[in-house]
Amino acid sequence: MATPVSQMLTANRLRDGDVLYWKAGGWVLTLPEGEVFDDPKAADAALAAAAAFVQGNEVVAPYLFDVRVDARGIHPVKEREIIRAAGPSVRSDLGKQAAHV
Amino acid sequence: MPLIKNGAFAADPFVFVPDGKAFPEDTGVMVTLARFQSERENLFAHHSPVGVRLAPAENPEVLKGDLPRIAAIAIEFPIFRDGRGFSWARLLRTRLGYTGEIRAIGHFLYDQLAFMARVGFDAFEVRQDFRIEDFTRAMGEMHYVYQPSADGKKTIRDLRAVK
Amino acid sequence: MYRYDEFDAAMVADRVAQFRYQVERRLKGELTEDEFKPLRLKNGLYLQLHAYMLRIAIPYGTLSTRQVRMLAHIARKYDRGYGHFTTRQNLQFHWPKLVDVPDILADLASVEMHCIQTSGNCIRNVTADQFAGAVAGEVEDPRILSEIVRQWSTFHPEFSYLPRKFKIAVSGTVEDRAAIKFHDIGIEIIKNDAGEVGYRVFVGGGMGRTPYVGLEIGRFVAREDILAYLEACMRVYNEYGRRDNIYKARVKILAHQLGADEFRRQADLEFAEIKKAGTLQVPAEELARIAAYFAPPAFETLPDVSPEFDAALADKDFANWAKTNLTPHRVPGYAIVTISLKEIGATPGDATADQLDAAAQLMDDFGYDEIRVTHEQNLVLPHVRKKDLPALFARLQTLGLATANAGLITDIICCPGLDYCDLANARSIPIAQQIQKRFADLERQHDLGEIKIKMSGCINACGHHHAGHIGILGVDKKGVEFYQIQLGGSGAEDASVGEIMGPGFGKDEIVDAIERVVDAYVKLRKPYERLLDTYRRVGMVPFKNMVYQEQTHAAY
Numbered sequence: 001m002a003t004p005v006s007q008m009l010t011a012n013r014l015r016d017g018d019v020l021y022w023k024a025g026g027w028v029l030t031l032p033e034g035e036v037f038d039d040p041k042a043a044d045a046a047l048a049a050a051a052a053f054v055q056g057n058e059v060v061a062p063y064l065f066d067v068r069v070d071a072r073g074i075h076p077v078k079e080r081e082i083i084r085a086a087g088p089s090v091r092s093d094l095g096k097q098a099a100h101v
Numbered sequence: 102m103p104l105i106k107n108g109a110f111a112a113d114p115f116v117f118v119p120d121g122k123a124f125p126e127d128t129g130v131m132v133t134l135a136r137f138q139s140e141r142e143n144l145f146a147h148h149s150p151v152g153v154r155l156a157p158a159e160n161p162e163v164l165k166g167d168l169p170r171i172a173a174i175a176i177e178f179p180i181f182r183d184g185r186g187f188s189w190a191r192l193l194r195t196r197l198g199y200t201g202e203i204r205a206i207g208h209f210l211y212d213q214l215a216f217m218a219r220v221g222f223d224a225f226e227v228r229q230d231f232r233i234e235d236f237t238r239a240m241g242e243m244h245y246v247y248q249p250s251a252d253g254k255k256t257i258r259d260l261r262a263v264k
Numbered sequence: 265m266y267r268y269d270e271f272d273a274a275m276v277a278d279r280v281a282q283f284r285y286q287v288e289r290r291l292k293g294e295l296t297e298d299e300f301k302p303l304r305l306k307n308g309l310y311l312q313l314h315a316y317m318l319r320i321a322i323p324y325g326t327l328s329t330r331q332v333r334m335l336a337h338i339a340r341k342y343d344r345g346y347g348h349f350t351t352r353q354n355l356q357f358h359w360p361k362l363v364d365v366p367d368i369l370a371d372l373a374s375v376e377m378h379c380i381q382t383s384g385n386c387i388r389n390v391t392a393d394q395f396a397g398a399v400a401g402e403v404e405d406p407r408i409l410s411e412i413v414r415q416w417s418t419f420h421p422e423f424s425y426l427p428r429k430f431k432i433a434v435s436g437t438v439e440d441r442a443a444i445k446f447h448d449i450g451i452e453i454i455k456n457d458a459g460e461v462g463y464r465v466f467v468g469g470g471m472g473r474t475p476y477v478g479l480e481i482g483r484f485v486a487r488e489d490i491l492a493y494l495e496a497c498m499r500v501y502n503e504y505g506r507r508d509n510i511y512k513a514r515v516k517i518l519a520h521q522l523g524a525d526e527f528r529r530q531a532d533l534e535f536a537e538i539k540k541a542g543t544l545q546v547p548a549e550e551l552a553r554i555a556a557y558f559a560p561p562a563f564e565t566l567p568d569v570s571p572e573f574d575a576a577l578a579d580k581d582f583a584n585w586a587k588t589n590l591t592p593h594r595v596p597g598y599a600i601v602t603i604s605l606k607e608i609g610a611t612p613g614d615a616t617a618d619q620l621d622a623a624a625q626l627m628d629d630f631g632y633d634e635i636r637v638t639h640e641q642n643l644v645l646p647h648v649r650k651k652d653l654p655a656l657f658a659r660l661q662t663l664g665l666a667t668a669n670a671g672l673i674t675d676i677i678c679c680p681g682l683d684y685c686d687l688a689n690a691r692s693i694p695i696a697q698q699i700q701k702r703f704a705d706l707e708r709q710h711d712l713g714e715i716k717i718k719m720s721g722c723i724n725a726c727g728h729h730h731a732g733h734i735g736i737l738g739v740d741k742k743g744v745e746f747y748q749i750q751l752g753g754s755g756a757e758d759a760s761v762g763e764i765m766g767p768g769f770g771k772d773e774i775v776d777a778i779e780r781v782v783d784a785y786v787k788l789r790k791p792y793e794r795l796l797d798t799y800r801r802v803g804m805v806p807f808k809n810m811v812y813q814e815q816t817h818a819a820y
Contacts, residue, residue: 015362016315016362019313019315054297056293057292060311078743079691083313083691087314088314088683088684090611090694090697094344181302182302183425184422184427184502185502187422187502188499188502188503189503196537210303212286212303215421219421220422242281243275243279243419245275246421247418248415248544249544250421250422261271
């Protein structure tokens with residue numbers, strides 16, 4: 001039985017391009033800290049709230065993406081989001097994965 | 102919409118009259134190409150000045166014979182990235198020798214203004230909040246040009262030859 | 265190489281100021297992202313998967329020592345200590361901050377560099393043969409025309425909002441090392457029967473969703489007419505190129521839809537008018553003036569045989585390197601050196617800041633102050649004395665720049681792919697690395713001979729997979745990375761688009777599949793026959809059978 005799909009919200013910070021994840025009305029730098037939406041309505045509400053940060057010229061291109069959550073943690077469904085959350089798979093010394101070393 | 106002509110805000114002597122609508126009295130009228138082609142003589146007889154609005158796919162070559170009597174040609178940019186208008190303006194200004202107003206209408210960016218002026222546009226319908234200082238600034242951002250265009254501006258190659 | 269005068273310098277300085285103002289307006293919200301995006305793209309600034317990406321123009325792939333040192337400096341100061349050389353002879357930085365980009369542009373401007381028109385729907389960097397000025401058989405150094413085209417195309421007021429991007433490449437020899445037939449416009453410099461130099465102009469080559477080999481439109485364009493001719497082709501495209509569908513907007517679609525004769529007819533009409541007006545003619549003095557910048561360095565008079573070089577061949581590593589990474593120079597006693605950026609297991613085309621600084625030193629010590637970037641993501645020192653080759657090689661070895669695989673199967677062209685790129689469907693770099701490791705044995709590589717593997721992580725084909733002897737395309741199959749193999753592509757003068765072999769392979773199967781392709785080649789080949797030529801002789805069927813049959817057997 002597959003774990004149900006939840007969602008998260010991500011964007012890039014305008015001034016430096018850094019990847020951000022939505023949490024409780026604001027943004028955090030890493031996916032594990034981000035907010036998971038089990039309810040699609042809550043996800044849509046967050047996306048709508050993110051528009052204010054676009055208008056405010058703080059972030060660009062917010063979008064929702066699918067994740068699954070289990071005991072081990074949050075797992076993006078798409079490879080693209082796994083890579084985006086961690087950094088290039090071929091350079092463990094670059095990206096957010098490097099910050100945790 | 103505010104009109105910039107010759108570097109300053111100016112009154113617009115034209116009213117754009119959509120196809121099928123009646124012409125207002127005592128004002129210059131601007132019409133679509135199709136309407137111009139079907140009502141040409143009536144327009145010239147009863148209205149002054151006369152202007153033609155071109156859609157992006159419309160090649161101004163078709164107006165060749167009428168150019169001396171057309172006071173303004175408006176070229177539409179449906180979206181800033183549709184750059185056909187640059188070629189049409191250049192064609193009008195250089196090859197067809199058009200001396201009337203070439204007006205840019207529709208959606209275009211501040212950052213395109215200098216290129217537009219180079220290819221022959223001398224009038225611009227801009228957004229309500231557009232500042233004239235921005236127009237002046239746009240015109241002055243690049244001191245030199247590499248290639249010749251409708252504006253006849255001396256190119257870098259010309260300037261090098263003089264040295 | 266070309267040196268800026270006060271006018272070129274002013275252009276670049278004005279551009280930096282202009283972009284600085286655009287960034288200011290963006291940060292203040294006076295520009296929306298939709299309005300800002302085309303402006304930043306025209307300065308080569310993309311927003312990618314992890315960060316912004318900045319693409320720096322390297323006109324016709326030529327760099328001076330000073331410029332290479334500045335690239336190393338920028339990599340350290342503003343980025344993560346490395347850069348990536350691309351299939352258009354440019355350099356990309358993958359981690360710049362938007363707020364730093366105006367300063368990066370200013371630093372670049374201080375060494376006569378920029379990011380102008382490295383993206384956007386405008387005329388892009390003009391690329392040329394990386395062996396320009398060094399190889400025998402050259403009709404004319406293609407960088408002369410490239411520089412003339414660069415100036416004409418920079419901030420062209422009429423052609424900055426084209427239906428789509430526009431790429432021009434120039435070759436000065438019959439052998440095409442610039443893949444001109446896969447460009448929107450490809451120019452071959454030729455001589456007519458009277459011995460006059462002129463240009464053969466191809467239009468409508470391209471990669472991507474619908475690959476095409478370019479059509480010959482201008483059979484012989486006189487030198488003084490070339491800009492008028494190019495302007496004519498551009499005008500036909502700007503006026504009539506499709507704007508309704510982003511996937512049908514390149515000039516290749518228009519050219520192939522009209523056909524060569526009709527495109528030529530329209531271009532000729534336009535060309536006649538432009539030539540008559542006279543403002544775009546290129547007088548002989550101007551050609552000579554630009555050509556003077558590309559005058560060869562003061563070569564020494566040397567015997568072609570070098571005892572130092574010959575003696576060094578006793579060292580197996582040097583001998584292997586000399587076998588693949590050297591190309592004969594037109595001047596006796598010199599060689600053209602290809603520095604491979606395809607170290608086994610490293611990222612293809614990447615160079616660290618330390619490697620860039622070291623390369624600058626090598627340029628100083630051995631290379632007449634010049635280096636080239638190839639569209640196959642390697643570097644070239646075009647003029648090295650043969651007697652210096654052993655010392656140069658020894659230095660390259662300490663830098664991880666001595667991989668002896670130029671033109672061999674591990675010399676893979678590979679785009680950044682899903683590890684970096686917002687557009688990608690699949691990762692490309694780890695697959696390329698696994699292929700390299702599988703074929704790392706140098707003896708085996710030599711036995712296999714010239715095999716050009718080219719790999720793209722999506723249909724945009726930045727890895728030129730359509731022109732690979734073996735092409736690999738990464739796709740997304742129901743959310744899983746999947747890889748398609750093509751065979752028989754070539755970016756040389758015998759240009760051809762590769763043919764899709766059959767069903768694709770998962771990421772755990774693709775390297776085995778590639779090995780089966782290579783095994784099939786070994787079984788089918790005649791002596792000394794390249795894989796590409798074997799494929800052209802026997803066709804797809806024998807390859808396909810062996811690859812898929814072996815796969816079926818392996819499953820049991």
